[in-house]
Amino acid sequence: MDFCIRLASLEDIPKLTTLIPDSARALQADYYTSEQIEGAIGTVFGVDSQLIQDRTYFVAEHNNQIVGCGGWSQRKTLYGGDSGKNNQEDSLLNPDSDSAKIRAFFVDPARARQGIGSQIIQSCELAAERAGFKDVETIATLAGEPFYTKFGYRAIEQFEIPLPNNQFLPVVRMFKTFLCSR
Numbered sequence: 367m368d369f370c371i372r373l374a375s376l377e378d379i380p381k382l383t384t385l386i387p388d389s390a391r392a393l394q395a396d397y398y399t400s401e402q403i404e405g406a407i408g409t410v411f412g413v414d415s416q417l418i419q420d421r422t423y424f425v426a427e428h429n430n431q432i433v434g435c436g437g438w439s440q441r442k443t444l445y446g447g448d449s450g451k452n453n454q455e456d457s458l459l460n461p462d463s464d465s466a467k468i469r470a471f472f473v474d475p476a477r478a479r480q481g482i483g484s485q486i487i488q489s490c491e492l493a494a495e496r497a498g499f500k501d502v503e504t505i506a507t508l509a510g511e512p513f514y515t516k517f518g519y520r521a522i523e524q525f526e527i528p529l530p531n532n533q534f535l536p537v538v539r540m541f542k543t544f545l546c547s548r
Contacts, residue, residue, distance in 0.1 A: 368428065369426045369427060369428040369433060369434075369482060369485075370426070370427050371424050371425070371426050371485050371486060371489050372424065372425060372427065373421055373423065373424060373425075374417075374418045374423040374424060374425045374435065374437070375418065376415065376418055376419070378418070378425055378432060379413055379415065379418070381431075381432045382413045382425075382432065382435055382472075383412075383413055385432055385433075385434075385435065385472055385474060386407070386411055386412060386413065386435075386447075386470075386472045387407045387408075387411070388474070388475060389472035389473055389474065389475060390403055390406065390407055390411045390472065391403055391407075392475035392478075393473065393475055393478060393509055394507060394508075394509050396509070397507065397508040397509045398507075398508070398535065398536075399533070401531065401533050402529065402533045402534070402535050404531065405529030405530060405531035405532075405533040405535070406527075406529055406535050408447060408449050409446060409447060409449055409529065409530060410445055410446055410447070410527055410529070410535055411447065411470075411472070412446065412447015412448060412449055412470075413447050413448060413470075414437075414439075414443070414446065414447050414448060414469065414470055415448055416439075416441065416443075416448075416456060417437045417439055417469060417470065420439065420440065420441070422437050422438050422439055422440065422490075422493065423435065423436070423437030423469075423470070424436060424437055424486050424489050424490065426473075426482045426485065426486060428477070431474075432474075433473065433474040433477045433482060434471075434472065434473040434474060434477065434482035434483060434486060435470065435471070435472050435486070436468070436469070436470060436471035436472070436483065436486040436487065436490060437468075437469050437470055437486075437490060438466050438467060438468050438469065438490035438491070438493060438494045438502065439459075439466065439467040439468075439469050440458055440459050440461070440466060440467075440494075440497060440499075441456045441457065441458060441459060441467070442456055442457055442459060443456045443467070443469075444467055444469075444503075444504075444505045444539075445469065445470075445505045445527070445537075447470075459499075461497060461498035461499045461500070462498070462500075464499075465499065465500075465501045465502055465503040465541065466494035466497070466499040466501070466502045466503075467502070467503060467504065468487070468490055468491075468494075468502050468503070468504035468514075469504070471483055471486065471487070471510065471513075483513060484517075487513075487514075487517055490502075491517075491542075491544070495544050499544070500543065500544055501541065501542060501543040501544060502519075502541070502542050502544075503522075503539060503540065503541045503542075504519065504539075504540050505527075505537050505538070505539055505540075506519070506521075506537060506538045506539075506540050507535075507537055507538075508536060508537070508538070511538050511540070514540050514542075515540075517542070518542050519540035519541060519542045520540060520541055520542070521538045521539070521540050522539050522540065522541050523538070523539040524536065524537070524538050524539075525537060525539070
């Protein structure tokens with residue numbers, strides 16, 4: 367499948383608000399209950415417009431359709447969409463002492479396992495490294511853990527995110543050091 371990777375724009379948000387729940391419901395179904403997925407949609411699984419404004423969020427397009435998305439961040443927030451932030455501090459990280467964050471990866475279920483996520487993660491890592499970061503971390507879903515492992519991330523902690531519907535979402539904190547770090 368031919369697709370191109372580009373930086374997301376605020377105009378992409380309506381398409382992303384459709385893609386993200388579709389992706390979560392289909393690709394997370396073997397790992398989480400429907401109650402967990404629905405509780406995570408919009409809060410844990412949602413658009414973080416700060417990533418778009420920071421120009422650190424990418425989309426994959428095929429025939430003018432967004433078929434995947436994901437980004438990296440130079441801010442403290444590890445996960446969550448706009449509606450799940452709860453006014454938490456989102457200050458900038460220091461590349462000399464902090465890890466960049468890999469954030470909000472979602473792929474159109476009909477296009478899964480066609481290299482979209484792989485292209486986006488490579489774009490994110492390259493951009494984070496160019497910004498001076500020596501390593502990256504992510505909060506992976508159980509479905510995402512094998513994907514990140516394939517790219518050299520290692521699990522360092524398992525925990526549960528409390529959801530607004532009184533469910534909990536088991537996740538894995540993962541970490542990677544860049545080989546060519548400065």
